[in-house]
Amino acid sequence: MLTKVEGKLAVKLARDAIETHLKSGKNIDISEIELPSVFNEKRGVFVTLTKDELLRGCIGHPYPDSPLKYAITDSAISAAFRDPRFPPVRADEIKRIVVEVTILTPPKRIDASPKELPGKIEIGKHGLIVKKGYYQGLLLPQVAPENDMDEIDFLNHTCLKAGLEYDAWLTGAEVYSFEGQIFAEKEPLGEVIEKHFEKGSCSST
Incomplete structure (x- = not known):
């Protein structure tokens, strides 16, 4: 950290x-x-x-x-x-x-069956990488809470980002999770804060 x-x-x-x-x-x-x-x-x-x-x-x-x-x-x-x-x-x-x-943090493959994958994802904490063959897509942890996604939405959109079918995570695509520490300007050239996401909300310090 x-x-x-x-x-x-x-x-x-x-x-x-x-x-x-x-x-x-x-x-x-x-x-x-x-x-x-x-x-x-x-x-x-x-x-x-x-x-x-x-x-x-x-x-x-x-x-x-x-x-x-x-x-x-x-x-x-x-x-x-x-x-x-x-x-x-x-x-x-x-x-x-x-x-x-x-x-x-380094991405780690989620060790779970496709139907169990949503339960292994924590919105606001985890980012996702989906891989299948030559295709790969990544979405940062902040994407899901900023766009009101649930775990299935997040998986679907990461598959689409990879150029795959939205449900590729159910049909053999590898899914990896990682965490992120986010620092951002509050406004252009402004104060830098650390952003913390919880499901449905965002706080800063």
Whole structure:
């Protein structure tokens, strides 16, 4: 778990990476930034951008394949400029964008029969990955409570995200769960808070 101070640094690093790329077209030089030791640990991470409460980009590293500091900056750049669903972020809109960083635990396959899967999922706590063959889809823990999904809805939408039939989790697809620690700006360039989700609600600290 990251502390509040480390979470604020994570969000600042993501925003700085985007702003540096906008100004110079280059990647931020992390070697010049002093960061706590946790940023050298390998962690999965996603960076989510929203503008006017609408998604503006979301890309990340599902698995702990690189040090957190590099995963954050790479995910931030990808969310801002490489998300195929959106045009690249422009310099004139970055001050209207809210930056959110989700630090992930390693995904673990849910050991249960298909009919038992919904009972193994805790809305607001778990994110999901669905895999089948070459197809894979991921939804972050905050997606279900933010969209009023129950466990079956969450499974269905993760399958659709993977490009599979909505009920692929009932017909042999592998389902993995993970948890996420979420830090986000309350408003563009604003105070950074840690978000906590419970079923049907959200709180912050």
